[in-house]
Amino acid sequence: MLYNAYELNRALLSGASALASVTAELLNNPALPFGYSGLSPVIASALDVFAHAAAPRGKPAFGIAEVVVDGMAHPITESVVLRRPFGNLLRFTHPGLAADAPRMLIVAPMSGHFATLLRGTVARLAERMEVYITDWADARQVPLEDGQFDLDDYIDYLIGFLEHLGPGTHMLAVCQPSVPSLAATAVMGAAKHPCRPASLTMMGGPIDTREAPTSVNDVAVTRPLSWFRHNVIATVPLGYPGAGRKVYPGFLQLAGFMSMNLQTHLQSHYQIFQHLVEGDGEGADSKKSFYDEYRSVCDMSAEFYLQTIEHVFQKHSLPKGEFVHRGKPIDLGAITDTAILAVEGERDDISGIGQTKAALKLATGLAKSRKEYLLAPEVGHYGIFNGSRWRGQIAPVVERFVETHRAREQARG
Numbered sequence: 001m002l003y004n005a006y007e008l009n010r011a012l013l014s015g016a017s018a019l020a021s022v023t024a025e026l027l028n029n030p031a032l033p034f035g036y037s038g039l040s041p042v043i044a045s046a047l048d049v050f051a052h053a054a055a056p057r058g059k060p061a062f063g064i065a066e067v068v069v070d071g072m073a074h075p076i077t078e079s080v081v082l083r084r085p086f087g088n089l090l091r092f093t094h095p096g097l098a099a100d101a102p103r104m105l106i107v108a109p110m111s112g113h114f115a116t117l118l119r120g121t122v123a124r125l126a127e128r129m130e131v132y133i134t135d136w137a138d139a140r141q142v143p144l145e146d147g148q149f150d151l152d153d154y155i156d157y158l159i160g161f162l163e164h165l166g167p168g169t170h171m172l173a174v175c176q177p178s179v180p181s182l183a184a185t186a187v188m189g190a191a192k193h194p195c196r197p198a199s200l201t202m203m204g205g206p207i208d209t210r211e212a213p214t215s216v217n218d219v220a221v222t223r224p225l226s227w228f229r230h231n232v233i234a235t236v237p238l239g240y241p242g243a244g245r246k247v248y249p250g251f252l253q254l255a256g257f258m259s260m261n262l263q264t265h266l267q268s269h270y271q272i273f274q275h276l277v278e279g280d281g282e283g284a285d286s287k288k289s290f291y292d293e294y295r296s297v298c299d300m301s302a303e304f305y306l307q308t309i310e311h312v313f314q315k316h317s318l319p320k321g322e323f324v325h326r327g328k329p330i331d332l333g334a335i336t337d338t339a340i341l342a343v344e345g346e347r348d349d350i351s352g353i354g355q356t357k358a359a360l361k362l363a364t365g366l367a368k369s370r371k372e373y374l375l376a377p378e379v380g381h382y383g384i385f386n387g388s389r390w391r392g393q394i395a396p397v398v399e400r401f402v403e404t405h406r407a408r409e410q411a412r413g
Contacts, residue, residue, distance in 0.1 A: 053269065088134075091132050101128060107174070113298070119293075120390060159184050182332065189338060204343070206312055208318075217313055225310050235247075242299075253297060
C-alpha cells in the first residue's frame with residue numbers, strides 16, 4: 001500500500017507540476033502585458049519553484065562531454081564494458097590519456113541515488129586516469145527472476161569488476177560502499193588474488209559508526225531491525241519490470257535525507273525563488289541543477305538495505321571482526337599490500353570524523369607506509385567528492401596517492 005500511495009501522489013503532483021509550469025511561462029511571456037505588473041512576476045516565480053520541486057524525475061545521464069587537461073580540451077567517451085542484472089560497469093576515457101594511465105574503479109553508493117551523483121568525481125579523475133564506475137540498477141527495474149541482491153552479492157560484484165579490469169587497478173569508494181569495498185579487498189587479499197586492488201581510497205565511509213555517531217547512525221540504532229522490515233520495506237507495484245520485489249524505496253531515503261537538513265533545503269528553495277524574482281536565471285539554474293540530481297532516486301533491494309542496517313549500523317560487524325562473506329569470516333588483517341587512503345570531511349554530517357579513519361587501524365597487516373589519512377577542512381559530506389574543494393584540494397591527494405603506490409604493480413608481475 002505504501003508504494004501504491006506514493007505512485008498515486010506522484011501522478012497527482014506530476015499533473016500539478018505541469019500546470020504550474022505552463023502558468024509560470026504564461027505569466028513570464030513578454031507578449032503578455034500583465035507579466036510586467038503587480039504580483040505577476042512573484043506568482044510566476046513561486047509557480048516555477050513549485051513546478052520544479054514537484055516534477056517527476058528519472059535516471060539522469062552523466063553527460064560529461066569533455067575534460068580540460070593542461071589547457072587542452074579532450075572529448076570523453078562513455079561506454080558500458082560489463083552488464084550485470086543489478087549494475088553495469090561504465091568506462092570513461094579520452095584520447096589525451098597517457099598509454100600507461102592508471103585504471104580507477106569508482107564504487108558508487110547504493111543508497112537511494114544513482115551513480116550520476118558522482119559526476120564531478122568521475123570528471124575530475126578522468127583527466128589523468130582511465131575511470132570505471134559501478135552503475136547500480138534501480139531495484140524496481142530488475143525482474144524477480146534475476147534473484148536477490150545482498151551484501152554478499154555486492155562484494156561478489158566488486159570482485160568480478162576487479163577481475164574484469166585486471167591486476168593493478170585502483171579502487172575508490174564513496175560513502176556507503178566503503179564497507180563492502182574494504183571487505184572485498186580483504187577477501188581478495190586473503191586469497192592472494194592477482195586482481196586485488198593496488199590501492200583503496202575510502203571517502204566519508206561508515207567503517208566504524210561507533211566513532212562520532214551522526215543523526216544517520218542514531219536513526220539506525222534507536223529501532224530494532226524488525227521495525228525497519230515492517231515499516232520501510234515495500235513491494236514494487238505492477239507496471240515496473242521488478243513488480244513484486246521487496247525494496248527500500250528511494251523516495252523514503254530522499255525524505256529521510258531532506259528531513260535531516262530541512263531548514264537548509266527550505267532556504268535553498270527560497271533562494272531559487274529570490275533569484276527568479278530578480279531575473280537571475282543563472283543563479284536559479286545552478287541550484288535547480290543540484291536538486292535535479294538530488295531528487296533523482298532509485299530503490300534498493302530489501303535484503304541489501306536490511307543487512308546494511310544490521311551489520312554496519314547496529315552490530316558493527318566489520319570493525320568487530322564478525323563480518324562474514326559467503327559464510328566465511330573476513331579478516332581485515334589479510335590486507336597486506338593494498339595501500340589505503342581514508343578521506344574525511346571536517347563538517348560531514350553523514351559519516352562522522354573517525355568512522356572512515358578506523359579502517360587504517362583495522363588493517364593490522366598493512367605497513368604504516370601504505371596508510372594515509374586526509375581530513376579536509378571545512379568540507380561537508382557532499383563536498384568530499386564534488387565541488388571546488390574536491391577538485392582543487394582532495395583529488396590531487398588521491399592522484400598523488402595512486403602514483404606513489406603504482407610501483408607495486410610491477411612487483412606483482
